[in-house]
Amino acid sequence: MNTHLGRRTRVLVATTATAGMVLLAACTSTDDGGGGSTTAGGVELVKAGQLTTCTHLPYPPFQSEIDGKVQGFDVALIDLVADDLGVKQQILDTPFENFKTGAFLNSGECDLAAAGMTITEERKKNVDFSDPYFNATQAVLVAKDSGVASLADVKAKNVKLGAQAQTTGEDYVKGEGFDPVSFESSDAVLNGLRTGQVKAVVTDYPVVQGWLKDKANADAFTVAEQIDTGEQYGFTVKKGNKALQEAVNKALADAKADGTYKKLYEQWIGPYDESAASPAAS
Numbered sequence: 001m002n003t004h005l006g007r008r009t010r011v012l013v014a015t016t017a018t019a020g021m022v023l024l025a026a027c028t029s030t031d032d033g034g035g036g037s038t039t040a041g042g043v044e045l046v047k048a049g050q051l052t053t054c055t056h057l058p059y060p061p062f063q064s065e066i067d068g069k070v071q072g073f074d075v076a077l078i079d080l081v082a083d084d085l086g087v088k089q090q091i092l093d094t095p096f097e098n099f100k101t102g103a104f105l106n107s108g109e110c111d112l113a114a115a116g117m118t119i120t121e122e123r124k125k126n127v128d129f130s131d132p133y134f135n136a137t138q139a140v141l142v143a144k145d146s147g148v149a150s151l152a153d154v155k156a157k158n159v160k161l162g163a164q165a166q167t168t169g170e171d172y173v174k175g176e177g178f179d180p181v182s183f184e185s186s187d188a189v190l191n192g193l194r195t196g197q198v199k200a201v202v203t204d205y206p207v208v209q210g211w212l213k214d215k216a217n218a219d220a221f222t223v224a225e226q227i228d229t230g231e232q233y234g235f236t237v238k239k240g241n242k243a244l245q246e247a248v249n250k251a252l253a254d255a256k257a258d259g260t261y262k263k264l265y266e267q268w269i270g271p272y273d274e275s276a277a278s279p280a281a282s
Contacts, residue, residue, distance in 0.1 A: 045111055052092060074235075164185065
């Protein structure tokens with residue numbers, strides 16, 4: 001997912017499309033530094049007055065900077081959690097590998113992580129997931145002149161394949177016997193396809209949907225195949241942080257019950273897909 005940041009991090013105020021955004025100097029907070037606060041809901045926060053969210057930008061349509069604002073489906077959903085807690089969301093942009101280990105949650109730099117992240121048993125060893133909020137499939141995106149109509153074609157025709165590093169898409173194709181070109185971010189994946197470094201890529205279908213909204217991309221590329229890998233996205237909190245986990249789950253349940261989830265889904269993802277939009281709790 002997203003623009004390569006090395007080990008650099010940035011703090012950004014998360015916003016909706018109607019609110020302003022302020023870029024702030026990078027900062028951290030610690031578990032024992034006295035900066036935490038307890039909200040009225042009994043949720044301990046790493047920094048007073050804000051819900052600090054780790055993410056990795058950009059990963060549209062879930063989170064990216066648009067017109068100087070951090071926006072997206074994940075951002076909007078976590079804004080609902082922040083509203084329930086009576087605070088504002090602030091986003092810390094971090095390397096994607098931290099999401100597998102929960103490093104920034106454990107160090108007290110973030111309260112939760114939201115990054116279009118698939119729930120896996122391996123990741124559950126390091127973090128606690130919310131209820132799933134999105135069913136995701138993988139897509140094989142190819143150049144229209146590639147002659148590729150499926151992932152099987154990629155292998156049969158020895159077409160060079162790309163995927164984003166540290167993602168379930170990369171894991172999946174490796175498990176199918178591929179040796180993909182590994183890209184650091186979703187932007188780099190798309191650029192690899194554009195420049196001919198690879199002729200096909202595998203990544204999350206909602207991301208591909210976002211790319212194909214751009215006419216230039218739609219003219220050049222096509223979805224050869226969708227692969228249902230049974231993936232579900234979840235938000236993560238530090239192991240044992242039941243209060244925040246429950247607050248996230250409540251916000252998701254309320255949003256689905258009152259129509260807010262559907263509205264946000266249509267805004268950021270596209271036409272409402274009941275099967276993708278309403279996964280059952282794990």
